[in-house]
Amino acid sequence: MTPEELARQHIDQLLMQSGWSIQDVKAINLGAGLGIAVREFPTDAGPADYMLFIDRKAVGVIEAKPEGTTLGGVHEQTIKYGVNFPKHIPHVQLPLPFTYESTGIETYFSDLRDSDYRSRRVFTFHRPETLQDYLRDAVTLRGHLKQLPELDITGLRKCQIEAITKLEKSFHNTRPRALIQMATGSGKTFTAVSFVYRLITSLPKPNESCSWWTARLWAVRPAVSSPITGLPMTDGFLQNYIMSSYYPPILSIR
DSSP, X not given: OOHHHHHHHHHHHHHHHTTOEEEEGGGOOTTSOSEEEEEEEEEBTEEEEEEEEXXXXXXXXXXXXXXTOOGGGGHHHHHXXXXXXXXXXXXXXXXXXXXXXXXXXXXXXXXXXXXXXXXXXXXXXXXXXXXXXXXXXXXXXXXXXTSOOOOOOTTOOXXXXXXXXXXXXXXXXXXXXXXXXXXXXXXXXXXXXXXXXXXXXXXXXOOTTOHHHIXXXXXXXXXXXXXXXXXXXXXXXXXXXXXXXXXXXXXXXX
């Protein structure tokens, strides 16, 4: 088996685990399920390794590469297929909004609807329902992060206000990774909870079926350990802050 064939085998497994049905272009049936990944789909720029369809409309492209390939260098090739998608075939927009580059071991994703989009590493492919939820919102998550309302500084210390403000500035400038460094006793956990609560209450509220909301915000987990036990401070994080009377209850915690 060649490296290319091995990569496609891994990609097929990831797609099926994420709820996609995989089809060859000669046996295409877009009514077989919500999400269909079609191999070697023809475009005006040549065949795309995988073309993604949701509810019979094209939404994205996957460019497959053998393990060890520097994926950042092939992003423009992926976009080329989305730009040159056949106009007579149903699609959500052109260029197609979602692109992936993958070796089956490493996968990068882009949402081209962002004005300053960039590839980011993801652990697997999004489910069809998740991409469908993305499309329902005209503004992307990064777009919403540029439009947060003014910070309510009630109850916050000066150092906490500075930390939250600079973190939001980092997100506004499309720098999604940031580190807050604060002194012992300055209220690091309270600062973190304040920002998480701000995101949850400031961003548009999801519909009941909005799985992207769960994936983006509900998966917040403290990485701080107790100096006494060395164990993650999950219970304290939830009970002393999220569940406290300082913040109105908004989460059902399991």
